[in-house]
Amino acid sequence: MAALPRLLCASSVALVLWAGFCSAVCVEVPSETEAVQGTHMKLLCISCMKREEVTASTVVEWFYRPEGGKDEPIYEYRKANHEFPSRFSGRLQWNGSKDMQDVSITVLNVTLNDSGIYTCNITREFEFEIHRPLFTSSRLIHLTVVEEAGEDFTSVISEIMMYILLVFLTLWLLIEMVYCYRKVSKAEEAAQENATDYLAIPSENKENCAVPVEE
Numbered sequence: 163m164a165a166l167p168r169l170l171c172a173s174s175v176a177l178v179l180w181a182g183f184c185s186a187v188c189v190e191v192p193s194e195t196e197a198v199q200g201t202h203m204k205l206l207c208i209s210c211m212k213r214e215e216v217t218a219s220t221v222v223e224w225f226y227r228p229e230g231g232k233d234e235p236i237y238e239y240r241k242a243n244h245e246f247p248s249r250f251s252g253r254l255q256w257n258g259s260k261d262m263q264d265v266s267i268t269v270l271n272v273t274l275n276d277s278g279i280y281t282c283n284i285t286r287e288f289e290f291e292i293h294r295p296l297f298t299s300s301r302l303i304h305l306t307v308v309e310e311a312g313e314d315f316t317s318v319i320s321e322i323m324m325y326i327l328l329v330f331l332t333l334w335l336l337i338e339m340v341y342c343y344r345k346v347s348k349a350e351e352a353a354q355e356n357a358t359d360y361l362a363i364p365s366e367n368k369e370n371c372a373v374p375v376e377e
Contacts, residue, residue, distance in 0.1 A: 207282035
């Protein structure tokens with residue numbers, strides 16, 4: 163069991179090293195869709211640039227739509243951060259990167275009323291010498307806010323596997339102990355039988371059993 167934490171530690175170190183080597187690589191990862199009431203929730207929105215050598219001006223627009231409602235603007239980045247008056251006033255925080263490939267925001271102190279659909283719109287204007295083409299993309303995040311965190315399915319499976327392994331090792335140890343106990347008992351019984359047989363031999367026969375000494 164001591165090898166499991168070491169393996170997890172080694173995997174974590176390898177992941178950190180890999181992330182350090184690949185820090186310049188952009189990967190479009192989907193956002194989490196469940197938040198716990200009272201915590202901070204990062205709404206992940208990543209839009210990788212296809213040609214990093216070309217400079218571009220980026221505009222980001224965030225919208226929120228409650229269940230059965232309409233989209234309403236809540237946040238915007240247009241050379242500067244701007245937060246629109248809404249139910250999120252004072253609870254939105256820019257969490258993007260300098261290269262504007264990660265344009266995420268964080269909702270502080272999430273409430274149950276924050277459940278709904280969040281839309282992230284990205285507009286880029288590339289600065290070529292001849293023309294300035296526009297590139298647009300959108301990300302939808304269906305967020306559900308719960309009162310308490312549910313147990314992760316992966317952690318449940320890990321715990322089950324750990325208990326199964328523990329039971330297996332315990333049974334194996336018991337079998338080994340029983341096997342060793344029986345082996346030692348048989349050896350002791352054999353030694354006791356030999357001693358009993360020797361004691362049952364008459365004295366004159368015991369003297370005849372002595373090994374003659376050659377002169």
